[in-house]
Amino acid sequence: MVAIGYTLMTEQAGPKELVAHAIRAEAAGFDFEVASDHFFPWLDSQGHACHAWTMLGAAAHATSRVELMTYVTCPIMRYHPAVVAQQTATLDLLSDGRFLLGLGSGENLNEHVIGQGWPPVNIRHEMLVEAVEIIRRLLDGGYVDYRGTHFDVDSAKLWDPPRRHVPIGVAVSGRQSCRLFAPLADHMIAVEPRPELGRWWDAARQDEPRSRRIGQLPICFDHDRDAAVARAHDQFRWFSLGWKVMAELPGTAGFAAATESTRLEDVAEGIPCGDDPQRVIEAVRGFVDAGFTDVALVQIGGQHQEPFLDWAKKELLPALRAEFNAIAS
Numbered sequence: 001m002v003a004i005g006y007t008l009m010t011e012q013a014g015p016k017e018l019v020a021h022a023i024r025a026e027a028a029g030f031d032f033e034v035a036s037d038h039f040f041p042w043l044d045s046q047g048h049a050c051h052a053w054t055m056l057g058a059a060a061h062a063t064s065r066v067e068l069m070t071y072v073t074c075p076i077m078r079y080h081p082a083v084v085a086q087q088t089a090t091l092d093l094l095s096d097g098r099f100l101l102g103l104g105s106g107e108n109l110n111e112h113v114i115g116q117g118w119p120p121v122n123i124r125h126e127m128l129v130e131a132v133e134i135i136r137r138l139l140d141g142g143y144v145d146y147r148g149t150h151f152d153v154d155s156a157k158l159w160d161p162p163r164r165h166v167p168i169g170v171a172v173s174g175r176q177s178c179r180l181f182a183p184l185a186d187h188m189i190a191v192e193p194r195p196e197l198g199r200w201w202d203a204a205r206q207d208e209p210r211s212r213r214i215g216q217l218p219i220c221f222d223h224d225r226d227a228a229v230a231r232a233h234d235q236f237r238w239f240s241l242g243w244k245v246m247a248e249l250p251g252t253a254g255f256a257a258a259t260e261s262t263r264l265e266d267v268a269e270g271i272p273c274g275d276d277p278q279r280v281i282e283a284v285r286g287f288v289d290a291g292f293t294d295v296a297l298v299q300i301g302g303q304h305q306e307p308f309l310d311w312a313k314k315e316l317l318p319a320l321r322a323e324f325n326a327i328a329s
Contacts, residue, residue: 033296075132081132082138105171168186213292
């Protein structure tokens with residue numbers, strides 16, 4: 001069985017709207033909710049980028065059942081890892097133990113704002129390794145001193161620590177990132193349903209307990225499929241670029257230019273659009289077949305969440321559960 005999540009897309013709605021969506025998504029029956037953590041939207045047409053942690057604190061207070069997760073936070077530039085550890089502990093307390101910390105090595109789009117340049121990927125991976133080590137030690141309790149190549153921590157301690165082991169997931173995209181982060185993290189995060197990622201991850205973990213594998217799938221619900229395709233093209237055509245490109249572009253103008261030749265049919269081929277649950281089922285099947293245990297759906301369009309959530313409750317979630325319960329049994 002696959003757990004189905006809902007994405008609180010901070011780039012396409014304001015903070016109050018996102019909290020309202022979190023409440024509605026829980027009521028609709030989603031298993032978990034993830035939030036993007038951006039300083040910029042991908043494209044100007046998305047139009048938002050609130051502070052994810054503040055919004056998640058409000059969502060934690062407004063919900064009672066769903067697991068909450070960052071998808072994903074970069075703890076190497078905008079945030080020092082000690083601050084991420086403190087935010088994590090606080091959010092886990094506010095949610096009564098419903099928080100999963102999702103981490104990644106970030107994108108130039110968001111991290112350039114502090115004016116320190118954008119390191120190459122190998123350096124970013126080195127930084128993320130140190131950051132995960134610092135965060136885990138602080139969450140484990142007690143005073144922490146750390147001297148690394150990229151980060152120092154001087155006699156830090158969380159005075160409101162979590163009451164449990166907070167799980168950490170790390171986003172990976174290839175063999176190197178799996179090798180580095182599988183031994184440090186509890187769960188694997190990836191946006192592409194590639195089965196080799198899971199094999200590389202498991203090989204690096206060796207005898208550790210099996211991880212969850214958490215993916216994400218953009219969809220665009222609308223009873224008018226042509227309108228859904230047009231909206232997906234307007235706001236989500238950047239998704240086709242691939243992570244190596246997406247991590248390097250510095251601003252929304254770069255994403256607009258890089259996707260200038262992307263056609264409506266290209267988007268329609270890569271993103272399930274319309275109101276046929278079978279399209280979503282087939283896209284989720286790609287993740288299930290690749291060994292993923294969790295898939296968070298992204299409904300494209302900040303003003304189109306309520307109709308989607310109604311449809312998800314009545315049609316989509318029952319169809320997904322019927323399909324994948326049958327596979328699991």
